[in-house]
Amino acid sequence: MPALETLRPLVLSGPSGSGKSTLLKRLFKEHPDRFGFSVSHTTRRKREGEEDGVAYHFVSMQEFESMIERKEFIEHAMFSGNRYGTSIKAVDDVATTGKRCILDIDSQGVRLVKASHLDPFYLFITPPKYSELVKRLTGRGTETEEAVASRLAAAKGEIRYAQEPGVHDAVVVNDDVDRAYRVFEKIALGESTEGDPFPDLEVPED
Numbered sequence: 001m002p003a004l005e006t007l008r009p010l011v012l013s014g015p016s017g018s019g020k021s022t023l024l025k026r027l028f029k030e031h032p033d034r035f036g037f038s039v040s041h042t043t044r045r046k047r048e049g050e051e052d053g054v055a056y057h058f059v060s061m062q063e064f065e066s067m068i069e070r071k072e073f074i075e076h077a078m079f080s081g082n083r084y085g086t087s088i089k090a091v092d093d094v095a096t097t098g099k100r101c102i103l104d105i106d107s108q109g110v111r112l113v114k115a116s117h118l119d120p121f122y123l124f125i126t127p128p129k130y131s132e133l134v135k136r137l138t139g140r141g142t143e144t145e146e147a148v149a150s151r152l153a154a155a156k157g158e159i160r161y162a163q164e165p166g167v168h169d170a171v172v173v174n175d176d177v178d179r180a181y182r183v184f185e186k187i188a189l190g191e192s193t194e195g196d197p198f199p200d201l202e203v204p205e206d
Contacts, residue, residue, distance in 0.1 A: 009038075009091060009101040009118060010188060013110050013162070014125035015155030017136040019174040020104060023125065023184050035188065036094030038103050041067065044082035057090075075105060075112035080150070091118070100188070106154070107161040123187060123195070124168040126159065128175040130201045159203050170195030 014020050028035060041057040043064050052058050059067075064083045067073060076085030086103055094101035103120070105113070113120065127133045133155055137148055162168060170187055173196040174180040186192040 007100070009095075009103060009120040011103045011105060011110060011113055011120040011122045012125065013105055013107060013122070013158065013168075015127075015133060015158040016151045017133045017155065018125045018127055019177060019180070020125045022177060023172075023174070023181055024102070024104065026181055027185060027188055030185075031189070034099060036097055036099035036101050038086055038090040038094055038101055040084055040086055040090065041073075041076075042082060042084045044084075057087075073112075074116045074118055075109035077106060077108040077112075079106075086113075100190075102188070107158045110161070110167070121170070121187070121193070122168040123184075124162045124171045125174055125180075125184070126162070126171060126199065126201065128173050128199050130159070130203050133201075156203050159201055163198065169193060171198050172196055173199055 012020055012024070024037075028037070039053060039055075039057055041059055041064060043059060043061045044056075046052065046055075046058050050056070050058075061083065064076075064085065067085070067087065068076060072087050072089070073085040074088055074091060076083060078084075086105065086109065091101050091103070103109075103113070110122065127136065134152065137151055137155075162171075170193060172180050172184050172187070183192075183195060187195065
């Protein structure tokens with residue numbers, strides 16, 4: 001197994017509805033001692049059942065902005081009125097355990113990571129078609145039309161950025177979850193750097 005690849009952080013991105021969470025949960029379940037998830041900071045309110053320091057580091061807007069001023073974040077972004085960010089310490093904490101650090105971030109975060117000192121492997125998770133993504137997001141039935149529209153708009157931005165040459169090192173098309181997981185697992189374990197060809201998603205214009 002290439003030691004270099006297992007030491008480099010893995011930056012995972014992809015639109016909402018691509019199935020990132022499903023793949024990550026399976027990876028952590030099957031390889032609990034191999035990976036560590038960087039715990040992000042956020043200014044949003046803690047939801048029922050969430051534990052501070054596990055789901056997120058929950059901080060005030062003032063504290064978050066102070067951390068920005070102190071340059072403590074590798075990347076940070078604003079989403080739906082709340083700030084989210086990956087701190088340098090969160091990534092370092094995982095590295096000290098000897099595990100491979102995984103960062104689950106959006107395209108705005110990817111841009112910031114590319115401007116940082118980090119040298120990660122960039123992996124993009126995508127559905128096979130844009131219509132499939134729409135189906136997955138609208139089929140949840142747990143969000144308002146406005147929320148779904150916001151997620152679809154964000155998804156278009158994620159895909160368009162990912163289509164730019166050289167943005168990601170590999171792509172995994174989540175067409176079949178078992179097949180996609182096998183490709184994802186090999187990349188995460190450092191056994192391969194080969195993903196899938198980028199599909200023609202035919203993203204509609206705004």
